Structure formats: structure tokens, C-alpha cells
Amino acid sequence: MEATVFDLGKLRRDAVVTIRLEAMANVRLLTEVNLQAYRRRQYYRMHGGVATAPMFKIHIPANAHWFLVLDVEGLENLPLRPRVSVEPEPAVMARGRTGPR
8 A cells, every 4th residue: 555645735833633544554744855755765754653543643843834644564454544634723822822912
């Protein structure tokens, strides 16, 4: 099974990506540069890991254009049927502010 790539677009730091899967998968959150390196099988940096539960969440580490890659390399090749959603950052409560200054 080939990797499934989701173009998440530009996301703000602390947004949350939620992935729902029906089987175990490698979940990789990558910038465009790292996505290209991943595709060329070169060294790349990622956020994520192996999703062993039906729901996996990743917090966006920095403002950037992000891609989500799902694959089953090294795992049992079962249908993933992924559902991906992005929640904006919890700006007010996470930053301790109550409104604009």
C-alpha cells in the first residue's frame, strides 16, 4: 500500500490535527521540504508516530504549510479508511488572554 498524503495547507502553531483510522498506521506530519525528502527516501524530520488506537492527535508545532502522510510500512497492510480534521488553536485559553489588547 502506498502512502496517503493530505495537504493540510497553512496552519497556525497549536492547531490540532485529529486522525481517525481503522487500523494501525505510521502518522507523519511534515513540511514541504521534509515531504520531498520522505518521497526520495532521504533523511527528513517529522512529528507523529505509530497510531495504535483509532484516534491520533498531533499539535502543530509552528506556523507553516503542513502535510500529513499515512502509511503502513512495517505494519499489517489493512484498510485505514482515514478521516482527518483540523481544529484551530485554542488561542484565548491557551495564551491566558480574555480578549484583544
